[in-house]
Amino acid sequence: MVQRSMTRNQLHDQNLKFVLQQVFNNHPTSRIEISHRLHLNKSTVSSLYNTLMAKGYLKELGYGDASTAGGCKPTLVAINQDYGYTLTFDLGYRHLHALATTLNGKVWKYDRVQTRDQSIHEMVTQIKKYIGNVQAEDESAHGLLGICFSIHGIICDNQIQTSPFINMEDVDLVKIFSTAYHVPVVLENEANLSAIYERDFNGARELNSTVTISIHRGIGAGIILHRSLFRGEHGDAGEIGQTVTRLEIDGEGQATPVRAEDISSEDAIIHQVEEQKGLHDLGREDIVRLYRQHDTDLAVILQRFTIAISSLLYNTMRTLDPDAFFINSPLIEELPELLEQIRAGYRRLAHQDFPIELTTNARLATVLGGCSVITHQVLGLNGYALKFERIPEKF
Known part of the structure; x- marks a missing residue:
């Protein structure tokens, strides 16, 4: 392939993005620090700095300390959090999670709105x-x-291809909200956003490739390969809940596939407990309560669950060979003993330990991942690594 050199304007635009990236990732910083980090001369950085200031992206914070060699004190600068804000909505099947963040990625507002049994039209109104x-x-x-x-x-291509838990009724979220508010609107799979959260906010900052397993009503995986999100050619990458674990043959010789999320999603656990005990309308809190009561039926079901998840991790490891796994599961967050059982199950299969960590702040993982995605978009920094401040575990 013939590589063409960049034009002056292209080089200027690239350097402008590099400066903006440096301010975002190292706030507060100064022009002299940016110059050193990017190996650009001071006059070039000052020109780029002035452009970003004129756009309103930056805010000066006062003077920092002079260097040991003396000289003028540098002016410190950070992203202007008063420039504007972004919104992320997680369209759950029981709740709508809403997060507002300022341009520098700081959380401004978080709310959870009850949406159980609402149609997509009612959710749009909400x-x-x-x-x-x-x-x-x-x-x-x-x-x-x-x-x-x-x-x-x-x-795929910023459009919903399948939505198994919410009937979208041909509602085009991008068209509705971009038309109403005249801003960019981005759609992303929730497991992918959990993986982005780990990469940009949390435990995977220094890792190259990771897989985040999201265990909720179904099971999905967000795949980060070489620091980039891997979606596959049609958006199907990571749909590991659809992995066939076995075939059940009926009396007529017809085979029915049993998929991973049929036996090891949160909903599958609840359904198995309901069938075993003849109960109805159980929720996660009921599973936690039964576990605390040392219910023997639940113990057997959860043992099968941890074995199944261990096997899923092992198979994924053999396929993708990541640096670490993260598990986004509110149930396991409530019952961390299950994580140790999953680790032990993996160890028996692989004959070695492997980093398997629990996503902290699981309820915020997808919306914080969304904050990263939309912040990259708004700043024009898609493809540039941005580091967001860690969120306290008790947020």
Whole structure:
């Protein structure tokens, strides 16, 4: 392939993005620090700095300490969090999770709205109402900058291909919200967003390739390979819940596939307990309560669950060979003993230990991953690594 050199304008735009990236990742910083990090001369950095200041992206914070060699004190600068804000919505099947973050990735507002049994049209109405309330509180210079939606389904080319838990009824979220608010709107799979959260906010910052297993109503995997999200050619990469674990043959010789999420998703656990005990309408809190009561039926079901997840991790390891696994599971977060059982099960299969960690702040993982995605988009830094501040575990 013939490589063409960049034009002056292309080089300027690239350097402008590098400077913006440096400010985001090293706040507060200064022009002299940026110059050293990027190996650009001071006059070039000052020109780029002035461009970003004129756009309103940066905010000066005062003077820092002079160097040991003396000289003028540097002016410290950071991303201007008063420039505007982004919104991320996780369209869950029981709740709508809503997160507002300022341009520097700081959490401004988080809310959970009950949406159980609501149609997608009712959910859209709820979202618009929420946006209106946020806009009424906003005092930033530019207001709403972009919206990200976390979808429990398959996304390709920013459109929903399948949505197994919510009937979308041909509702085009991108068209509805980009038309109503004149901002970029991005759709992404919830497991992918959990993986982005680990990469940009949490435990995978220094790792090259990771897989985040999301265990909720179904099972999905967010795959980070060489620091980039891997979606596959049609958005199907990571749909490991659809992995066939065995075939059940009926009396007529017909084979029915049993998939991983049929036996080891959170909903599968609840369904098995309901069948075993003749109960109805159980939830995660009921599973936790039965576990605390040392229920023997549940103990058998959870043993099968941990074995199944261990096997799923082992098979994924043999396929993708990541640096580590992360598990996003509110149930395991409630019952961390299950994580130790999964690790032990993996160890028996692989004959060695491997990093298997629990995603902290699981309820916020997808919306924080969405914050990263939409912040990259708004700043024009897609493909550039941004480091967000860790969120306290008790947030």
